[in-house]
Amino acid sequence: MTDAADLHQQRIASRIKQRYAAERRFRALGFFAVAFSVLVLAFLLVTMTSNAVGGFKRTELRFPIDFSTGLLTIDPSQLEGPNAMQALQGAGLPDVVAFAAAKAAGDVAGTELADGAWREVGKRLITNPALLRGKLDTSLPVSDDLASAWRGEGSAALQALATKLKADGQLVRAFDPGFLTRSDATDPQAVGIWGALKGSMLTMLVTLALAFPVGVLAAVYLEEYAPRNRWTDIIEVSINNLAAVPSIIFGLLGLAVFLWIFPNFRSAPLIGGMTLALMTMPVIVISGRNAIKAVPPSIRDAALAIGASRVQTVFHHVLPLALPGIMTGTIIGMARALGETAPLLMIGMRAFVAAPPDGFTSPSSVLPVQIFLWSDEINRGFVERTSAAIIVLLLFLLAMNGLAIYLRNRFEKTW
């Protein structure tokens, strides 16, 4: 009897050891998995940001312009109104700037200023005409060639010049806030992300305005009203499949249908948004249905039993409770749409657009396509700009996800 009992205990003890070992193994594996993903993410972020830091800078030449010597003769009254910049150009400001640069840094440097660099001086003069009577210290972007020379590329003569100017402290890498306010250009010194960012925002607005109401209404109808039969089953399967369709196919659809209906809106945020809305809608429907399903039936019973109609039950009770889930799903779908490139290439959003879009129907670029285009450039100056654009895209995504979390916590109800 006692022998049998001992054996029993031994078996249990050895079994327990095995169980603990299994627990430890599982925990270690789980920890390893998390650590691995954190490492990969950290590596990605660190390389991206270290590259991107350079992307937010540009190479500038520092030199003074002495207007007091009467280099530029212009009537101060001309500095008002919309034509001030033309007036300055007419008065020879570009030459004045180039001359001052040549005087300070040598004749070659005078020709190596970026094309529109004088406009930055012009803007300062327009906002403050008093500068016309004094000496102005400027720091203006140099040409792409000189910027390449700074990095050790291009002709030996320019490289030597760059090294000399760098040693004198005249050629510097300076933070370039204009990157966030300019648009695409052929010169990496002069590009900006604003056009693509604004295009992305407009596109997302169109996507949201189309996909959210349609998706939520479809989810409500399917969950609360539709009878359970073969047709609703087919619809359900179709929606699930639609969410898994490769995005480029939505692009083809947009090309074939939307651009056929609106042939003049090629590359416009309106068409891009409509195409992405097609892609986002199934995600919203699926997450919306799950959120609606998660609302306890007792709440519906309570509302119905008190005499609420079905519409009242849905809009007063079910939807408010499902809203956090719906919004989370929506923003996940929107985030996916924001990072989508392929369908937008199909509808012509890969055009070179040098100005930010005026509205929903003017040609535009979007962030991921801009990144794709810049990464394709041969010019090394675009490499850093590409990283900077990626950081802008990631920050935009982060802001959207932050908004999702805020909204979820704001509307979440506990009971």
Next chain:
Amino acid sequence: MVTTLHDRDPIDAKISARNVSVFYGDKKAIDDVSIDIATQYVTAFIGPSGCGKSTFLRTLNRMNDTIASARVEGEISLDGQDIYRSGMDVVQLRARVGMVFQKPNPFPKSIYENVAYGPRIHGLSGSRSELDEIVERALRRAGLWDEVKDRLTDSGTTLSGGQQQRLCIARAIAVDPEVILMDEPCSSLDPIATARIEELIDELRGRYAIVIVTHSMQQAARVSQRTAFFHLGRMVEYGKTSDIFTNPREEKTKDYITGRYG
């Protein structure tokens, strides 16, 4: 073998059901039930689990409509009008026949909003002060006013289980129904909260016809004046509560009352 009330105790019927059968798909859940439910009484439905008493209760305010496969045959009338007739407005019916559920299910809104919701959707109050009055009256009748009057803006879900159930009762009576259906209202409550609800049911009886489904025979004996015993989808016996518990006519009832099954 259906025994209705009429033969030994004629009453003033508020709801009368005649030959009611309920199907879930092909399955017959209620088989040929006829019953009259009186105005000023508490009527208890007792019986073992799955006997169909809750199903039958839910036919009385057409809550079974929400179940797609459910089908009702026979005739149920409220004040002589068939509630399953084609022109019957379900919303109006449920305003007249309120319901309290097994698990307290307050809306995740404030206590005030919970009670005010019904009057609001039915347009019962013209002004804010009128609505305040309705809410206060309902909460007083449900015996909850003194406990919550200082925290009407708190969420209804912060109350204890028993208070939540009384809030649900207040919510039901805020629209001034004629009948209140209660589906095992105390099954998730502790004995003290149960006693409080039973007291409340007794207080409300003069004003509404109350139908209560309960698992507990003691509860049926304590709160009801009329009891119907259900078994396997049929109503076996219906009569004065005192008669059912002391002098049942059916062998099955007697077996159930004495604890032989169920």
